[in-house]
Amino acid sequence: MRRAGVFSMWFDPVKDARLPGDIEPPRSATRSERTENILLTGSTGFLGAFLLDELLDQTDATVHCLVRPSSSQPSAQRVRDNLSAYGRWRPDHDSRIRVVDGDIEKPRLGLAPDVHDELAERVDLVVHSAAAINHVLPYPLLKKTNVTATHEVIRFACQRRAMRIHFMSSTAACVGRARDRVLLYPEERVHASPATLVSAYGLSKWVAERSLQNAARLGVPVTIIRGGDMAGDSRSGIGKTTDLFHLFLRLFVELGERPEPFSGQVNIVPVDFAARMAVFVGGMTDGETFKVVNLVHRQPMPVDGLFEFIRSRGYPSEPVPLGAWVDHCQAFIRKHYSKKQAFVLKYLFREESDGRLFQWYFRPYRFVTDRLSEAIAASGTACPPLDETLWSTYFDRLVDIGYLRPGVEPV
Ligand SMILES: NC(=O)c1ccc[n+]([C@@H]2O[C@H](COP(=O)([O-])OP(=O)(O)OC[C@H]3O[C@@H](n4cnc5c(N)ncnc54)[C@H](OP(=O)(O)O)[C@@H]3O)[C@@H](O)[C@H]2O)c1
Numbered sequence: 257m258r259r260a261g262v263f264s265m266w267f268d269p270v271k272d273a274r275l276p277g278d279i280e281p282p283r284s285a286t287r288s289e290r291t292e293n294i295l296l297t298g299s300t301g302f303l304g305a306f307l308l309d310e311l312l313d314q315t316d317a318t319v320h321c322l323v324r325p326s327s328s329q330p331s332a333q334r335v336r337d338n339l340s341a342y343g344r345w346r347p348d349h350d351s352r353i354r355v356v357d358g359d360i361e362k363p364r365l366g367l368a369p370d371v372h373d374e375l376a377e378r379v380d381l382v383v384h385s386a387a388a389i390n391h392v393l394p395y396p397l398l399k400k401t402n403v404t405a406t407h408e409v410i411r412f413a414c415q416r417r418a419m420r421i422h423f424m425s426s427t428a429a430c431v432g433r434a435r436d437r438v439l440l441y442p443e444e445r446v447h448a449s450p451a452t453l454v455s456a457y458g459l460s461k462w463v464a465e466r467s468l469q470n471a472a473r474l475g476v477p478v479t480i481i482r483g484g485d486m487a488g489d490s491r492s493g494i495g496k497t498t499d500l501f502h503l504f505l506r507l508f509v510e511l512g513e514r515p516e517p518f519s520g521q522v523n524i525v526p527v528d529f530a531a532r533m534a535v536f537v538g539g540m541t542d543g544e545t546f547k548v549v550n551l552v553h554r555q556p557m558p559v560d561g562l563f564e565f566i567r568s569r570g571y572p573s574e575p576v577p578l579g580a581w582v583d584h585c586q587a588f589i590r591k592h593y594s595k596k597q598a599f600v601l602k603y604l605f606r607e608e609s610d611g612r613l614f615q616w617y618f619r620p621y622r623f624v625t626d627r628l629s630e631a632i633a634a635s636g637t638a639c640p641p642l643d644e645t646l647w648s649t650y651f652d653r654l655v656d657i658g659y660l661r662p663g664v665e666p667v
Pocket of ligand 1 (some may be wrong): 301
Protein backbone atom coordinates (compact mmCIF):
# COMPACT_ATOMS: atom_id res chain seq x y z
CA MET A 257 0.00 0.00 0.00
CA ARG A 258 1.06 3.55 -0.62
CA ARG A 259 2.94 5.29 2.18
CA ALA A 260 1.71 8.85 2.11
CA GLY A 261 4.64 11.11 2.69
CA VAL A 262 4.85 14.85 2.53
CA PHE A 263 8.20 14.58 0.82
CA SER A 264 8.87 14.51 -2.87
CA MET A 265 11.92 14.51 -5.10
CA TRP A 266 10.66 17.80 -6.54
CA PHE A 267 11.44 19.97 -3.54
CA ASP A 268 13.95 20.24 -0.75
CA PRO A 269 12.55 21.67 2.50
CA VAL A 270 15.94 21.71 4.20
CA LYS A 271 17.28 23.92 1.42
CA ASP A 272 14.13 26.07 1.54
CA ALA A 273 14.87 26.83 5.20
CA ARG A 274 18.15 28.54 4.31
CA LEU A 275 17.75 32.29 4.34
CA PRO A 276 18.19 34.14 1.05
CA GLY A 277 21.73 35.57 0.76
CA ASP A 278 20.56 39.18 0.82
CA ILE A 279 19.22 38.88 4.38
CA GLU A 280 21.99 40.28 6.52
CA PRO A 281 22.36 40.52 10.30
CA PRO A 282 20.67 43.63 11.68
CA ARG A 283 22.93 46.64 12.09
CA SER A 284 22.21 46.99 15.79
CA ALA A 285 20.63 44.99 18.59
CA THR A 286 16.96 45.08 19.51
CA ARG A 287 15.53 47.51 22.06
CA SER A 288 14.22 44.48 23.91
CA GLU A 289 13.02 46.42 26.91
CA ARG A 290 10.53 48.47 24.90
CA THR A 291 7.45 47.50 22.95
CA GLU A 292 5.87 50.65 21.60
CA ASN A 293 5.02 49.51 18.11
CA ILE A 294 3.95 46.05 17.02
CA LEU A 295 3.39 44.83 13.48
CA LEU A 296 0.71 42.12 13.44
CA THR A 297 -0.02 39.96 10.39
CA GLY A 298 -3.20 37.89 10.15
CA SER A 299 -5.49 40.17 12.21
CA THR A 300 -8.45 39.30 9.96
CA GLY A 301 -8.12 35.63 10.94
CA PHE A 302 -9.63 33.57 13.76
CA LEU A 303 -6.66 33.42 16.12
CA GLY A 304 -5.60 36.79 14.69
CA ALA A 305 -8.63 38.52 16.21
CA PHE A 306 -7.85 37.17 19.67
CA LEU A 307 -4.14 37.99 19.33
CA LEU A 308 -4.99 41.57 18.45
CA ASP A 309 -7.33 41.80 21.43
CA GLU A 310 -4.66 40.42 23.77
CA LEU A 311 -1.84 42.59 22.36
CA LEU A 312 -3.99 45.64 23.05
CA ASP A 313 -4.83 44.33 26.50
CA GLN A 314 -1.41 43.19 27.67
CA THR A 315 0.71 46.01 26.18
CA ASP A 316 0.43 49.78 25.72
CA ALA A 317 1.76 49.55 22.18
CA THR A 318 0.22 50.73 18.94
CA VAL A 319 -0.60 47.65 16.88
CA HIS A 320 -0.05 48.11 13.15
CA CYS A 321 -2.19 45.47 11.42
CA LEU A 322 -0.96 44.43 7.99
CA VAL A 323 -4.07 43.53 6.02
CA ARG A 324 -4.42 42.20 2.50
CA PRO A 325 -6.70 44.68 0.72
CA SER A 326 -10.02 43.35 -0.50
CA SER A 327 -12.19 44.92 -3.18
CA SER A 328 -15.34 44.49 -1.10
CA GLN A 329 -14.38 46.34 2.09
CA PRO A 330 -11.82 48.81 3.39
CA SER A 331 -9.08 47.03 5.38
CA ALA A 332 -9.80 48.89 8.64
CA GLN A 333 -13.43 47.79 8.45
CA ARG A 334 -12.35 44.18 7.91
CA VAL A 335 -10.28 44.24 11.10
CA ARG A 336 -13.11 45.81 13.05
CA ASP A 337 -15.75 43.41 11.66
CA ASN A 338 -13.53 40.42 12.41
CA LEU A 339 -13.09 41.53 16.03
CA SER A 340 -16.87 42.04 16.28
CA ALA A 341 -17.61 38.63 14.73
CA TYR A 342 -15.59 36.98 17.49
CA GLY A 343 -17.03 39.24 20.19
CA ARG A 344 -13.74 41.10 20.79
CA TRP A 345 -14.43 44.60 19.43
CA ARG A 346 -13.96 47.37 22.00
CA PRO A 347 -14.24 51.04 21.04
CA ASP A 348 -11.47 52.03 23.49
CA HIS A 349 -9.03 49.94 21.47
CA ASP A 350 -9.65 51.86 18.27
CA SER A 351 -7.07 54.58 18.85
CA ARG A 352 -4.26 52.02 19.22
CA ILE A 353 -5.02 50.06 16.06
CA ARG A 354 -3.52 51.26 12.81
CA VAL A 355 -4.36 49.29 9.69
CA VAL A 356 -1.91 49.24 6.80
CA ASP A 357 -2.43 47.57 3.43
CA GLY A 358 0.06 44.86 2.57
CA ASP A 359 0.55 41.33 1.35
CA ILE A 360 3.09 39.10 3.06
CA GLU A 361 3.77 37.20 -0.16
CA LYS A 362 5.05 40.33 -1.89
CA PRO A 363 8.47 41.97 -1.66
CA ARG A 364 8.69 44.37 1.30
CA LEU A 365 5.52 42.69 2.62
CA GLY A 366 3.55 44.54 -0.03
CA LEU A 367 3.72 47.74 2.02
CA ALA A 368 3.78 51.14 0.34
CA PRO A 369 7.44 52.35 0.32
CA ASP A 370 6.87 55.20 2.78
CA VAL A 371 4.86 52.97 5.16
CA HIS A 372 7.50 50.26 4.93
CA ASP A 373 10.33 52.66 5.80
CA GLU A 374 8.41 54.24 8.62
CA LEU A 375 7.54 50.86 10.15
CA ALA A 376 11.10 49.59 9.68
CA GLU A 377 12.18 52.51 11.85
CA ARG A 378 9.52 52.20 14.54
CA VAL A 379 8.50 48.56 14.99
CA ASP A 380 9.93 46.68 18.01
CA LEU A 381 8.08 43.41 17.56
CA VAL A 382 6.54 41.54 14.64
CA VAL A 383 3.78 39.07 15.54
CA HIS A 384 3.51 36.89 12.46
CA SER A 385 0.22 35.04 12.44
CA ALA A 386 -0.84 35.19 8.77
CA ALA A 387 -0.63 31.87 7.00
CA ALA A 388 -2.38 29.49 4.64
CA ILE A 389 -3.98 26.85 6.85
CA ASN A 390 -4.82 24.01 4.57
CA HIS A 391 -4.54 20.33 5.36
CA VAL A 392 -4.89 19.13 1.79
CA LEU A 393 -2.71 21.31 -0.45
CA PRO A 394 0.77 20.01 -1.29
CA TYR A 395 3.84 21.79 0.04
CA PRO A 396 4.70 23.66 -3.18
CA LEU A 397 1.31 25.40 -3.06
CA LEU A 398 1.75 26.42 0.58
CA LYS A 399 5.35 27.53 0.25
CA LYS A 400 4.72 31.09 -0.90
CA THR A 401 2.40 32.01 1.98
CA ASN A 402 4.02 30.00 4.74
CA VAL A 403 7.71 30.00 3.83
CA THR A 404 8.60 32.77 1.37
CA ALA A 405 6.49 35.21 3.38
CA THR A 406 8.29 34.22 6.59
CA HIS A 407 11.58 35.06 4.85
CA GLU A 408 10.06 38.41 3.95
CA VAL A 409 9.15 38.96 7.63
CA ILE A 410 12.73 38.07 8.63
CA ARG A 411 14.11 40.45 6.01
CA PHE A 412 11.88 43.18 7.43
CA ALA A 413 13.00 42.44 11.01
CA CYS A 414 16.70 42.52 10.08
CA GLN A 415 16.78 46.04 8.78
CA ARG A 416 18.40 48.70 10.88
CA ARG A 417 18.11 47.47 14.48
CA ALA A 418 16.76 43.98 15.08
CA MET A 419 13.08 43.55 15.78
CA ARG A 420 11.78 40.63 17.82
CA ILE A 421 9.63 38.09 15.98
CA HIS A 422 6.85 36.03 17.51
CA PHE A 423 5.78 33.36 15.10
CA MET A 424 2.49 31.49 15.30
CA SER A 425 3.40 27.98 14.33
CA SER A 426 1.54 24.74 14.71
CA THR A 427 2.09 21.42 16.43
CA ALA A 428 1.76 20.05 12.89
CA ALA A 429 5.36 21.26 12.44
CA CYS A 430 6.57 18.59 14.83
CA VAL A 431 3.98 15.82 14.85
CA GLY A 432 5.54 12.81 13.20
CA ARG A 433 4.40 9.32 12.25
CA ALA A 434 5.75 6.55 14.38
CA ARG A 435 3.28 3.72 13.83
CA ASP A 436 2.30 2.48 17.28
CA ARG A 437 4.84 4.45 19.24
CA VAL A 438 3.84 7.58 21.07
CA LEU A 439 6.41 10.25 20.39
CA LEU A 440 7.42 12.94 22.80
CA TYR A 441 7.63 16.44 21.39
CA PRO A 442 10.17 18.75 23.00
CA GLU A 443 9.94 22.51 23.11
CA GLU A 444 13.51 23.59 22.94
CA ARG A 445 14.35 22.82 19.35
CA VAL A 446 13.12 22.43 15.83
CA HIS A 447 13.40 18.83 14.67
CA ALA A 448 16.45 18.08 12.62
CA SER A 449 14.56 16.18 9.95
CA PRO A 450 10.98 16.69 8.80
CA ALA A 451 10.86 13.28 7.09
CA THR A 452 8.17 11.82 9.37
CA LEU A 453 5.83 14.81 9.44
CA VAL A 454 2.18 13.98 8.88
CA SER A 455 1.07 16.89 6.69
CA ALA A 456 2.36 19.24 4.01
CA TYR A 457 0.96 22.13 6.03
CA GLY A 458 3.10 20.92 8.95
CA LEU A 459 6.08 20.72 6.63
CA SER A 460 5.60 24.33 5.51
CA LYS A 461 5.50 25.39 9.18
CA TRP A 462 8.62 23.30 9.88
CA VAL A 463 10.49 25.13 7.12
CA ALA A 464 9.31 28.45 8.54
CA GLU A 465 10.49 27.42 12.04
CA ARG A 466 13.91 26.38 10.71
CA SER A 467 14.20 29.66 8.80
CA LEU A 468 13.46 31.55 12.02
CA GLN A 469 16.05 29.49 13.86
CA ASN A 470 18.51 30.68 11.22
CA ALA A 471 17.32 34.25 11.76
CA ALA A 472 17.98 33.89 15.50
CA ARG A 473 21.56 32.95 14.64
CA LEU A 474 21.81 36.33 12.87
CA GLY A 475 20.80 38.04 16.12
CA VAL A 476 17.03 38.35 15.72
CA PRO A 477 15.23 37.31 18.94
CA VAL A 478 12.60 34.73 17.97
CA THR A 479 9.77 33.11 19.91
CA ILE A 480 7.89 30.29 18.23
CA ILE A 481 4.45 29.47 19.59
CA ARG A 482 3.46 26.01 18.40
CA GLY A 483 -0.30 26.05 18.70
CA GLY A 484 -2.43 22.95 18.96
CA ASP A 485 -5.93 22.78 17.55
CA MET A 486 -7.83 25.87 18.62
CA ALA A 487 -11.46 25.73 19.60
CA GLY A 488 -13.88 28.58 20.29
CA ASP A 489 -13.76 31.27 22.96
CA SER A 490 -14.33 29.56 26.31
CA ARG A 491 -16.45 32.50 27.52
CA SER A 492 -18.86 32.85 24.61
CA GLY A 493 -18.39 29.60 22.69
CA ILE A 494 -17.79 31.60 19.48
CA GLY A 495 -15.44 29.73 17.18
CA LYS A 496 -14.64 29.22 13.53
CA THR A 497 -17.20 26.70 12.31
CA THR A 498 -15.34 25.97 9.08
CA ASP A 499 -12.28 24.54 10.82
CA LEU A 500 -11.42 20.88 11.14
CA PHE A 501 -12.47 20.65 14.78
CA HIS A 502 -16.00 21.80 13.93
CA LEU A 503 -16.25 19.59 10.85
CA PHE A 504 -15.47 16.55 13.00
CA LEU A 505 -17.76 17.68 15.80
CA ARG A 506 -20.72 18.03 13.44
CA LEU A 507 -20.02 14.61 12.01
CA PHE A 508 -19.85 13.06 15.47
CA VAL A 509 -23.16 14.64 16.46
CA GLU A 510 -25.23 14.46 13.31
CA LEU A 511 -24.35 10.90 12.30
CA GLY A 512 -25.77 9.48 15.52
CA GLU A 513 -23.00 6.88 15.67
CA ARG A 514 -19.64 6.46 17.29
CA PRO A 515 -16.83 4.21 16.05
CA GLU A 516 -15.68 1.26 18.10
CA PRO A 517 -12.93 0.60 18.84
CA PHE A 518 -11.59 4.14 18.66
CA SER A 519 -9.20 5.02 21.42
CA GLY A 520 -8.04 8.47 20.44
CA GLN A 521 -7.88 11.68 22.39
CA VAL A 522 -9.16 15.20 21.88
CA ASN A 523 -6.62 17.95 22.42
CA ILE A 524 -8.07 21.37 21.81
CA VAL A 525 -7.17 24.74 23.29
CA PRO A 526 -9.78 27.47 23.70
CA VAL A 527 -8.68 30.32 21.44
CA ASP A 528 -8.96 33.01 24.13
CA PHE A 529 -6.57 31.11 26.39
CA ALA A 530 -4.23 30.38 23.47
CA ALA A 531 -4.02 34.04 22.48
CA ARG A 532 -3.51 35.19 26.07
CA MET A 533 -0.68 32.72 26.57
CA ALA A 534 0.91 33.42 23.18
CA VAL A 535 1.15 37.13 23.98
CA PHE A 536 2.22 36.51 27.58
CA VAL A 537 4.96 34.03 26.66
CA GLY A 538 6.29 36.43 24.04
CA GLY A 539 6.55 39.14 26.67
CA MET A 540 8.50 36.99 29.15
CA THR A 541 12.06 38.24 28.95
CA ASP A 542 14.60 35.64 29.87
CA GLY A 543 17.45 36.66 27.62
CA GLU A 544 16.99 33.73 25.24
CA THR A 545 17.33 34.53 21.55
CA PHE A 546 15.43 31.50 20.38
CA LYS A 547 12.54 29.97 22.25
CA VAL A 548 9.84 27.46 21.31
CA VAL A 549 6.66 26.90 23.29
CA ASN A 550 4.17 24.07 22.76
CA LEU A 551 0.77 25.65 23.30
CA VAL A 552 -1.47 22.60 23.68
CA HIS A 553 -3.93 21.48 26.34
CA ARG A 554 -1.98 19.90 29.19
CA GLN A 555 -4.94 17.64 30.06
CA PRO A 556 -6.48 16.32 26.85
CA MET A 557 -9.57 14.13 27.11
CA PRO A 558 -10.27 10.69 25.68
CA VAL A 559 -12.41 10.84 22.56
CA ASP A 560 -14.83 8.49 24.37
CA GLY A 561 -15.48 11.31 26.84
CA LEU A 562 -16.63 13.54 23.99
CA PHE A 563 -18.99 10.86 22.66
CA GLU A 564 -20.34 10.44 26.18
CA PHE A 565 -20.99 14.19 26.40
CA ILE A 566 -22.74 14.09 23.00
CA ARG A 567 -24.99 11.28 24.28
CA SER A 568 -25.73 13.22 27.48
CA ARG A 569 -26.92 16.18 25.34
CA GLY A 570 -29.65 13.98 23.92
CA TYR A 571 -28.07 12.94 20.62
CA PRO A 572 -28.08 9.27 19.65
CA SER A 573 -24.61 7.72 19.67
CA GLU A 574 -24.81 4.10 18.53
CA PRO A 575 -21.57 2.11 18.61
CA VAL A 576 -20.61 0.74 15.16
CA PRO A 577 -17.39 -0.90 13.90
CA LEU A 578 -14.79 1.64 12.75
CA GLY A 579 -14.94 0.50 9.09
CA ALA A 580 -18.73 0.89 8.90
CA TRP A 581 -18.54 4.24 10.71
CA VAL A 582 -16.06 5.52 8.12
CA ASP A 583 -18.40 4.41 5.28
CA HIS A 584 -21.35 6.14 6.93
CA CYS A 585 -19.28 9.28 7.50
CA GLN A 586 -18.31 9.36 3.84
CA ALA A 587 -21.93 9.02 2.72
CA PHE A 588 -22.99 11.75 5.18
CA ILE A 589 -20.21 14.06 4.03
CA ARG A 590 -21.20 13.63 0.36
CA LYS A 591 -24.79 14.52 1.18
CA HIS A 592 -24.48 17.29 3.75
CA TYR A 593 -21.12 19.06 3.43
CA SER A 594 -20.06 21.70 0.94
CA LYS A 595 -17.80 20.63 -1.92
CA LYS A 596 -14.79 22.26 -0.25
CA GLN A 597 -15.44 20.65 3.15
CA ALA A 598 -16.14 17.28 1.53
CA PHE A 599 -12.83 17.51 -0.31
CA VAL A 600 -10.89 18.06 2.94
CA LEU A 601 -12.68 15.31 4.83
CA LYS A 602 -12.49 12.83 1.94
CA TYR A 603 -8.75 13.39 1.96
CA LEU A 604 -8.55 12.81 5.72
CA PHE A 605 -10.63 9.64 5.55
CA ARG A 606 -8.43 8.01 2.94
CA GLU A 607 -6.73 4.77 3.86
CA GLU A 608 -2.98 4.56 4.14
CA SER A 609 -0.54 1.83 5.09
CA ASP A 610 -0.71 2.87 8.74
CA GLY A 611 -4.43 3.54 9.09
CA ARG A 612 -6.78 6.32 8.05
CA LEU A 613 -5.22 9.77 7.89
CA PHE A 614 -7.84 11.31 10.22
CA GLN A 615 -6.76 8.94 13.00
CA TRP A 616 -3.54 10.97 13.30
CA TYR A 617 -5.69 13.90 14.33
CA PHE A 618 -6.79 12.01 17.46
CA ARG A 619 -3.48 10.36 18.35
CA PRO A 620 -2.37 10.67 22.01
CA TYR A 621 0.61 12.91 21.34
CA ARG A 622 2.77 13.84 24.29
CA PHE A 623 4.07 17.38 24.15
CA VAL A 624 6.59 18.79 26.57
CA THR A 625 4.87 21.81 28.13
CA ASP A 626 7.38 23.03 30.70
CA ARG A 627 7.50 26.53 29.24
CA LEU A 628 3.75 26.71 28.97
CA SER A 629 3.43 25.60 32.60
CA GLU A 630 5.88 28.33 33.64
CA ALA A 631 3.87 30.91 31.74
CA ILE A 632 0.58 29.70 33.18
CA ALA A 633 2.01 29.97 36.69
CA ALA A 634 3.50 33.41 36.05
CA SER A 635 0.37 34.80 34.41
CA GLY A 636 -2.08 33.37 36.91
CA THR A 637 -4.31 32.32 34.00
CA ALA A 638 -5.69 28.80 34.16
CA CYS A 639 -6.53 26.89 31.01
CA PRO A 640 -10.23 26.01 30.98
CA PRO A 641 -10.51 22.24 31.52
CA LEU A 642 -12.09 20.14 28.76
CA ASP A 643 -15.09 19.44 30.94
CA GLU A 644 -18.86 19.53 30.72
CA THR A 645 -18.98 23.29 31.33
CA LEU A 646 -16.74 24.04 28.36
CA TRP A 647 -18.46 21.58 26.02
CA SER A 648 -21.85 22.96 27.10
CA THR A 649 -20.69 26.49 26.23
CA TYR A 650 -19.64 25.29 22.77
CA PHE A 651 -22.76 23.22 22.13
CA ASP A 652 -25.14 25.95 23.36
CA ARG A 653 -23.56 28.39 20.93
CA LEU A 654 -23.54 25.91 18.02
CA VAL A 655 -27.19 25.11 18.57
CA ASP A 656 -28.05 28.84 18.90
CA ILE A 657 -26.50 29.65 15.52
CA GLY A 658 -28.12 26.60 13.88
CA TYR A 659 -24.84 24.78 13.23
CA LEU A 660 -26.07 21.81 15.28
CA ARG A 661 -29.65 20.70 15.73
CA PRO A 662 -30.73 20.62 19.39
CA GLY A 663 -30.48 17.24 21.11
CA VAL A 664 -33.57 15.49 22.43
CA GLU A 665 -33.96 15.72 26.18
CA PRO A 666 -33.22 12.28 27.61
CA VAL A 667 -36.35 10.70 29.10
N1 LIG B 1 -6.64 28.13 14.10
C1 LIG B 1 -5.95 27.12 14.64
O1 LIG B 1 -6.53 26.11 15.11
C2 LIG B 1 -4.45 27.18 14.67
C3 LIG B 1 -3.78 26.15 15.34
C4 LIG B 1 -2.38 26.19 15.40
C5 LIG B 1 -1.70 27.22 14.77
N2 LIG B 1 -2.38 28.19 14.09
C6 LIG B 1 -1.61 29.23 13.41
O2 LIG B 1 -2.09 30.48 13.86
C7 LIG B 1 -2.03 31.42 12.81
C8 LIG B 1 -3.38 32.12 12.65
O3 LIG B 1 -4.40 31.18 12.45
P1 LIG B 1 -5.90 31.65 12.20
O4 LIG B 1 -6.76 30.66 12.84
O5 LIG B 1 -6.08 33.10 12.57
O6 LIG B 1 -5.99 31.50 10.60
P2 LIG B 1 -7.09 32.07 9.59
O7 LIG B 1 -8.36 32.35 10.29
O8 LIG B 1 -7.12 31.17 8.40
O9 LIG B 1 -6.46 33.47 9.14
C9 LIG B 1 -5.36 33.56 8.30
C10 LIG B 1 -4.93 35.00 8.25
O10 LIG B 1 -3.77 35.10 7.39
C11 LIG B 1 -4.00 36.17 6.49
N3 LIG B 1 -3.25 36.00 5.25
C12 LIG B 1 -3.13 34.88 4.50
N4 LIG B 1 -2.38 35.14 3.41
C13 LIG B 1 -2.01 36.44 3.49
C14 LIG B 1 -1.25 37.29 2.67
N5 LIG B 1 -0.72 36.87 1.52
N6 LIG B 1 -1.04 38.58 3.06
C15 LIG B 1 -1.59 39.04 4.22
N7 LIG B 1 -2.34 38.28 5.03
C16 LIG B 1 -2.55 36.99 4.66
C17 LIG B 1 -5.50 36.12 6.24
O11 LIG B 1 -5.90 37.30 5.62
P3 LIG B 1 -7.26 37.37 4.73
O12 LIG B 1 -8.34 37.68 5.70
O13 LIG B 1 -6.97 38.45 3.77
O14 LIG B 1 -7.43 36.03 4.07
C18 LIG B 1 -5.98 35.94 7.67
O15 LIG B 1 -5.95 37.15 8.36
C19 LIG B 1 -1.57 30.66 11.56
O16 LIG B 1 -0.20 30.91 11.38
C20 LIG B 1 -1.80 29.21 11.92
O17 LIG B 1 -0.89 28.36 11.28
C21 LIG B 1 -3.74 28.19 14.05
